[in-house]
Amino acid sequence: MTIRRVTTESAPAAIGPYSQAMVGGGLVFCSGQIAIDPETGRMVGVSVTEQTRQALANLAAVLEAAGCGLDRVVKTTVYLESMDQFGAMNEVYEQVFASHKPARAAVEVSALPKGALVEIDAIALRGD
Numbered sequence: 001m002t003i004r005r006v007t008t009e010s011a012p013a014a015i016g017p018y019s020q021a022m023v024g025g026g027l028v029f030c031s032g033q034i035a036i037d038p039e040t041g042r043m044v045g046v047s048v049t050e051q052t053r054q055a056l057a058n059l060a061a062v063l064e065a066a067g068c069g070l071d072r073v074v075k076t077t078v079y080l081e082s083m084d085q086f087g088a089m090n091e092v093y094e095q096v097f098a099s100h101k102p103a104r105a106a107v108e109v110s111a112l113p114k115g116a117l118v119e120i121d122a123i124a125l126r127g128d
Contacts, residue, residue: 001025008065011058012036015113020062028066028124032079033058034116048085048117052092055120063124071100072124078106079119089118 006021006028007013014020014031021030035044035051036058044054060070080089086106102122112119 006062006066008061010038010061010065012038012041021066023066023126026126028063028068028072028122028126030059030062030066030122030124032077032119032121033062034113034119036114043114043116048080048088049092051117052089052120053096055116055118056092056096059120059122063122066124066126068124068126070097072126073097073100073102073122074125075103075123076105077121078104079109079112080106081109081112081117083108085117 001024003022003024005019006023008020011020011033018031021028033055035054036042037044037054038058038061045051063069063072078089078093080086
């Protein structure tokens with residue numbers, strides 16, 4: 001089985017020793033995405049709503065570079081700085097994923113990189 005690293009300038013570069021995503025065995029394993037603007041390298045938005053939109057846009061860009069899209073996501077994990085923000089995050093998440101509803105876990109964490117309010121990772125299927 002071949003394992004391939006995924007990189008794209010349409011999403012923020014990794015801020016540590018990891019890849020934006022890895023592809024292997026027909027699966028795409030996306031690293032967590034936060035609300036960093038890929039062009040400026042700066043955080044976008046001050047609300048969890050704004051940050052969720054950008055994190056999901058970044059995730060979509062990584063998936064596209066891997067040869068699939070949000071419609072191929074089978075599992076996500078959402079990390080929230082505060083579970084009090086779950087409802088606001090969930091509204092954006094539901095708009096983006098619409099009728100496609102991947103399996104999901106949502107957890108509250110004590111802190112996220114760069115002071116983010118939300119981080120989202122995903123596992124998706126490549127191909128048909």
